[in-house]
Amino acid sequence: MEAHTHPDLGVLSTERVVISIEEVRRLVSTSQFSPSVGRYRVMIIEDADRMTERTSNVLLKALEEPPPRTVWILCAPSEADLLPTIRSRVRTVRLRVPSVAEVADLIERRDAVPRPDAERAAREAQSHIGMAHRLATSDEARARRARTLQLALGIRSVSGAVLAAAELLEVADADAKAITAERDEEERAAALRSLGVEPGGTVPPGLRAQLKALEEDQKRRATRSLRDGLDRILVDLLSLYRDILLRQLDVDSEPVNLAIFGELESAARASTPERTLATLDAIAAARERIQGNVAPALALEAVLVAAVRRP
Numbered sequence: 001m002e003a004h005t006h007p008d009l010g011v012l013s014t015e016r017v018v019i020s021i022e023e024v025r026r027l028v029s030t031s032q033f034s035p036s037v038g039r040y041r042v043m044i045i046e047d048a049d050r051m052t053e054r055t056s057n058v059l060l061k062a063l064e065e066p067p068p069r070t071v072w073i074l075c076a077p078s079e080a081d082l083l084p085t086i087r088s089r090v091r092t093v094r095l096r097v098p099s100v101a102e103v104a105d106l107i108e109r110r111d112a113v114p115r116p117d118a119e120r121a122a123r124e125a126q127s128h129i130g131m132a133h134r135l136a137t138s139d140e141a142r143a144r145r146a147r148t149l150q151l152a153l154g155i156r157s158v159s160g161a162v163l164a165a166a167e168l169l170e171v172a173d174a175d176a177k178a179i180t181a182e183r184d185e186e187e188r189a190a191a192l193r194s195l196g197v198e199p200g201g202t203v204p205p206g207l208r209a210q211l212k213a214l215e216e217d218q219k220r221r222a223t224r225s226l227r228d229g230l231d232r233i234l235v236d237l238l239s240l241y242r243d244i245l246l247r248q249l250d251v252d253s254e255p256v257n258l259a260i261f262g263e264l265e266s267a268a269r270a271s272t273p274e275r276t277l278a279t280l281d282a283i284a285a286a287r288e289r290i291q292g293n294v295a296p297a298l299a300l301e302a303v304l305v306a307a308v309r310r311p
Contacts, residue, residue, distance in 0.1 A: 008035040013046035015221040021055045028062045031070050041070045048074035049081035056083045063089040103127050107136050123256055126239060131232070140178060144171050148236050152307060153263055161304035168300050172229035180225050184218045230296050234287050237303065238280065244268050245276045282306035 004011045012019065012027045027043060035041040045051075051059070063072060063086070072090070076082055079092050098106075103122035106129065107113050113121070113136045121136035124145065134141040148171060151164040191214050192198075195207050203211060243255035247268035255264060286299040 006038075008038040008041045010041070010043040011046065012044070014050060015217075015224055017050070017220065017224045017227060019045070019047070019051045019055060021052075021058055024051065024055050024058045028058065031062055031072070032067055034067070035069055039069065041067070042073065043070065044073045044075065046075045048086075049076040053083060056086055060085060060089065097127050098129070100127055103129055103132050107132055111137055113137065120259065123254075123258065124236075124239070126235070126256060138178075141175070144175055145236055147171060148233050149240050149257065149260065152237055152240055152304065153260075153267055155304055155308055158305055158308060161308055162301055165297060165300035165304050168233055168304075169230075169297055172226060172233055172296070175229040175232070176222060176225035179229075180218070180222050184222075187214060187218065226296075227290060230290055230300075231287060233300075234283050234290075234303070237307075238283050240264075241276050241279050241283070241307070244271070245273060245280070248273045248276060279303070279307045 001009060010027055010030050012023055014020075014023070024045075027045070031041065031043045033041060045059075066072060074082065074086070074090060079087050082090075100119065100122045103125070104115065104118040107118040107121060108115050111118075111133060118132075118136055121132045125132035125135055135145065148168060151167060155161050155164055188211070191211060192201075192203070195203075195210065197203055197207070239256040243257050243264050244267050246253050246255065247264055248271070255261060257264060282303045286303045289299045289302075290296055
């Protein structure tokens with residue numbers, strides 16, 4: 001099951017921006033087979049929120065009338081990320097988000113990270129285990145996050161907001177490349193070995209099509225990685241302005257960004273709850289716009305212009 005090689009298990013995951021309609025059609029086709037060794041055939045779609053409406057419609061018939069011993073599992077951040085027609089045909093199972101302490105325990109035990117660093121990473125990642133691992137083990141990831149918050153707190157003018165947006169885009173691009181560059185090189189080296197091409201050797205014309213297909217997949221993965229990097233930046237900004245709002249409303253709650261508590265207090269005094277709420281709304285809108293293929297630079301500029309703080 002863990003290796004995804006069980007004959008009664010079908011798993012669809014993607015490293016692209018969206019799940020293609022052809023991939024769903026193939027999974028629907030295999031879902032019609034009877035289980036061979038188990039009691040049920042289980043079909044899993046990871047990141048089901050990445051299906052477009054047209055792709056989701058291909059799945060509807062299979063969900064309405066699945067074979068008697070076929071079970072579908074759709075994974076998504078929330079049920080609201082799926083189409084209403086999909087939601088009406090499934091049962092919602094909500095998974096509990098682990099606490100900061102639980103994530104810190106895992107990072108400390110698995111990655112041998114000192115407890116204070118593990119707790120800070122878990123808190124700043126808001127219990128996202130993968131992101132907590134990166135923050136706890138990568139100096140570059142911590143520096144990029146710190147720079148994101150520093151830029152947002154330092155904006156004093158519209159021109160400054162535009163410049164900050166350009167730098168945030170560079171931060172997201174660097175983050176995406178850090179995640180994909182090493183893996184891309186490993187995949188290319190493995191592909192060349194499987195094709196019998198020596199390192200540094202010339203690729204025969206008849207084999208170039210296979211390498212081109214690999215490069216196209218890597219480009220699609222890079223696009224998704226950049227989108228995910230931009231979303232991580234916006235989530236970090238959400239945590240920042242959430243902390244500022246709590247300070248403005250005098251709510252007794254531990255901030256996500258506890259390490260910059262003094263700067264949160266200064267930012268809270270320099271603005272009003274109404275302006276902070278408007279900034280939070282702008283960030284939520286930017287996340288939707290980027291997923292809708294709006295130019296990332298424009299979306300980030302709109303957020304940071306809304307966040308302009310005047311002395």
